[in-house]
Amino acid sequence: MAHSATSALMANPWNDPEAQPFIRIQGVSKSFGDYVAVNKIDLDIYQGELFSLLGGSGCGKTTLLRMLAGFETPTEGKIFIDGVDMSSIPPYERPVNMMFQSYALFPHMSVEQNVAFGLKQDGVPKKEIAERVAAILDMVQMGKFASRKPHQLSGGQRQRVALARALVKEPKVLLLDEPLGALDKKLREKTQFELVNIQERIGITFIVVTHDQEEAMTMSTRMAVMNQGMIEQVGSPVEVYEYPATRFVGEFIGSANMFEGTVVEEATDHAVVRCPELDADIFINHATNLPPGAPVVAMVRPEKMKAQVEKPESQYNYVRGVVTEIAYLGDMSIYHVRLATGMVVQISQTNLRHTAEQRLTWDDEVYLTWHPGNCVVLAQ
Amino acid sequence: MNTGRRSVWLLTAMILGYAFLYGPILSLIVYSFNESRLVTVWGGFSTKWYGELLQNQKLLDAAFLSLKIAALTATGAVVLGTLAALVLVRFGRFRGRTLFSGMVTAPLVMPEVITGLALLLLFVALEQLVGWPSGRSMTTIVLAHVTFTMAFVTVVVQSRLAQMDRSIEEAAMDLGARPFKVFMVITLPMIAPSLIAAWLLAFTLSLDDLVIASFVSGPGSTTLPMVVFSSVRLGVTPEINALATIIVALVAVGILVAARIQHRQDKQREKDMQRAYASE
Ligand SMILES: Nc1ncnc2c1ncn2[C@@H]1O[C@H](COP(=O)(O)OP(=O)(O)OP(=O)(O)O)[C@@H](O)[C@H]1O
Ligand SMILES: [Mg+2]
Numbered sequence: 001m002a003h004s005a006t007s008a009l010m011a012n013p014w015n016d017p018e019a020q021p022f023i024r025i026q027g028v029s030k031s032f033g034d035y036v037a038v039n040k041i042d043l044d045i046y047q048g049e050l051f052s053l054l055g056g057s058g059c060g061k062t063t064l065l066r067m068l069a070g071f072e073t074p075t076e077g078k079i080f081i082d083g084v085d086m087s088s089i090p091p092y093e094r095p096v097n098m099m100f101q102s103y104a105l106f107p108h109m110s111v112e113q114n115v116a117f118g119l120k121q122d123g124v125p126k127k128e129i130a131e132r133v134a135a136i137l138d139m140v141q142m143g144k145f146a147s148r149k150p151h152q153l154s155g156g157q158r159q160r161v162a163l164a165r166a167l168v169k170e171p172k173v174l175l176l177d178e179p180l181g182a183l184d185k186k187l188r189e190k191t192q193f194e195l196v197n198i199q200e201r202i203g204i205t206f207i208v209v210t211h212d213q214e215e216a217m218t219m220s221t222r223m224a225v226m227n228q229g230m231i232e233q234v235g236s237p238v239e240v241y242e243y244p245a246t247r248f249v250g251e252f253i254g255s256a257n258m259f260e261g262t263v264v265e266e267a268t269d270h271a272v273v274r275c276p277e278l279d280a281d282i283f284i285n286h287a288t289n290l291p292p293g294a295p296v297v298a299m300v301r302p303e304k305m306k307a308q309v310e311k312p313e314s315q316y317n318y319v320r321g322v323v324t325e326i327a328y329l330g331d332m333s334i335y336h337v338r339l340a341t342g343m344v345v346q347i348s349q350t351n352l353r354h355t356a357e358q359r360l361t362w363d364d365e366v367y368l369t370w371h372p373g374n375c376v377v378l379a380q
Numbered sequence: 381m382n383t384g385r386r387s388v389w390l391l392t393a394m395i396l397g398y399a400f401l402y403g404p405i406l407s408l409i410v411y412s413f414n415e416s417r418l419v420t421v422w423g424g425f426s427t428k429w430y431g432e433l434l435q436n437q438k439l440l441d442a443a444f445l446s447l448k449i450a451a452l453t454a455t456g457a458v459v460l461g462t463l464a465a466l467v468l469v470r471f472g473r474f475r476g477r478t479l480f481s482g483m484v485t486a487p488l489v490m491p492e493v494i495t496g497l498a499l500l501l502l503f504v505a506l507e508q509l510v511g512w513p514s515g516r517s518m519t520t521i522v523l524a525h526v527t528f529t530m531a532f533v534t535v536v537v538q539s540r541l542a543q544m545d546r547s548i549e550e551a552a553m554d555l556g557a558r559p560f561k562v563f564m565v566i567t568l569p570m571i572a573p574s575l576i577a578a579w580l581l582a583f584t585l586s587l588d589d590l591v592i593a594s595f596v597s598g599p600g601s602t603t604l605p606m607v608v609f610s611s612v613r614l615g616v617t618p619e620i621n622a623l624a625t626i627i628v629a630l631v632a633v634g635i636l637v638a639a640r641i642q643h644r645q646d647k648q649r650e651k652d653m654q655r656a657y658a659s660e
């Protein structure tokens with residue numbers, strides 16, 4: 001995770017009220033006929049960020065990106081890039097380049113000509129074009145395919161050409177629509193790091209669309225989780241994972257156990273939630289800011305739950321169940337535990353020891369416990 | 381057994397079908413090599429009618445005129461038809477789109493007699509109003525032919541444009557190319573095969589037309605089909621057979637080339653698609 005190290009050093013501009021956002025999206029909506037694809041989005045993105053737009057299929061990610069690139073006009077709202085209102089600026093004059101979901105390589109041009117196209121439009125001298133094209137093709141390891149036509153390339157190779165073509169102009173903002181979708185897992189992870197490295201080296205702002213949450217988590221400085229044309233939450237990967245703002249975000253990012261219940265006690269330093277599914281009340285070591293009686297969802301991540309055979313001493317934060325399924329994933333195992341009510345809870349454990357010494361097996365009766373700080377309470 | 385019988389049946393049907401379609405043409409080709417002046421009597425093999433054809437200045441002039449008209453027509457029709465196709469595919473919904481689309485393709489189903497008559501009336505009216513086109517000549521034939529072949533061009537180009545991935549043009553624009561440049565360096569090369577096919581189609585249609593040309597031609601602008609038609613009314617000569625054979629050969633080559641281009645393009649697209657899916 002190249003990013004977490006650097007972002008700790010870097011002052012985070014989004015926490016600085018003085019900082020000017022580089023891209024400002026103000027109340028932007030886009031309707032196709034009656035269908036609202038993007039719904040009143042407000043978003044500030046800062047210089048040098050690697051910002052991810054994350055969401056399920058059809059939630060409007062591509063549409064938002066296309067509005068930034070200038071291929072769609074917002075039905076409502078305004079977009080500013082580097083302080084300039086983009087409303088009347090055509091795509092060919094915007095300081096952004098886009099890598100298309102379908103790659104959109106020019107089929108009648110070689111790899112080299114594809115990459116050189118953008119520089120040619122800017123009237124860059126021939127010699128410089130040749131140098132820059134060669135350098136960028138080397139960077140994406142496509143140097144030896146320079147004279148091939150797009151239809152002679154595999155999906156992953158095409159993707160890298162598309163990336164090189166968008167990168168070579170060194171725009172102020174690079175928009176990437178599912179840049180790594182066609183790559184296999186290994187190559188994808190490698191390319192993720194490469195992308196982050198490139199981004200840090202040339203320092204341009206990346207906006208990456210993806211529906212792969214792991215990818216968004218590894219690469220981004222911040223991410224926006226979208227649902228049905230709206231943004232549910234914006235935050236750093238840690239914030240979004242540990243403190244989801246809505247039930248949708250909690251379920252979309254990672255796995256989550258959700259218990260529906262009501263607040264029964266609320267104080268400045270703690271709160272108690274009662275859930276019919278659980279044997280004991282949930283104790284949370286901070287205020288929920290919700291009145292007693294408010295319906296809530298309590299979320300506990302699978303890795304935050306511990307399984308033990310003995311009944312816990314505390315009167316809070318546990319539930320009894322039976323192990324019904326074990327999935328061995330190598331580095332860790334996932335257990336399904338069925339509660340008395342029939343609800344199935346997922347827990348995961350890192351496999352520190354060999355499997356032969358595993359403590360839990362099928363049909364074991366266990367108590368699941370968690371720390372008061374590890375439960376997130378979301379208003380219903 | 382079953383399949384065997386069916387294939388015999390299919391074979392018979394096919395032979396009969398082809399015989400029906402191409403029998404007359406075949407006999408025409410055979411008789412063009414006939415020694416005898418009588419069209420229905422075989423007098424031995426000879427190519428003398430081809431030689432005689434070359435001496436017939438009237439026929440040669442008409443053939444040359446027809447070729448010129450066809451080339452001009454095809455070029456004009458491809459330009460206008462492509463523009464119409466662009467409007468239909470790219471402008472999205474606009475007021476009167478359905479009407480426009482109907483008007484563009486109407487000549488496909490309009491009886492030629494009506495097209496010809498309407499154009500004749502238009503040219504006469506125009507001449508009285510603005511003095512152009514003065515009289516009926518090659519110009520009026522070309523104009524009339526462009527009008528009716530443009531519909532075919534539009535249909536061919538439209539289908540190709542509709543299949544084209546829009547984001548390829550968007551990518552070019554995104555990289556800094558203005559719309560006109562995008563059209564010239566991205567769109568045109570990508571639809572070029574269909575433009576060639578459409579050109580050949582328009583060329584053939586124009587070369588072949590008798591009805592419309594008869595309406596709008598004037599003295600001194602007699603096209604080949606008109607000459608052929610009028611001379612045949614006085615009796616078929618082996619000379620005409622020879623001429624027809626040459627035309628059939630030309631048209632066959634034209635169609636073959638067009639079909640090959642179309643076929644190669646389809647194959648290419650299929651291959652690209654397979655590759656794209658295989659690599660996903
Ligand atoms: N030109 C258009 N006309 C009509 N509807 C459209 C158009 N473009 C997009 N939509 C609709 O808008 C919605 C959002 O589309 P969009 O392409 O932004 O989704 P996405 O989040 O990128 O999805 P995916 O992850 O599948 O790429 C979809 O329901 C889509 O059908
Ligand atoms: Mg998309």
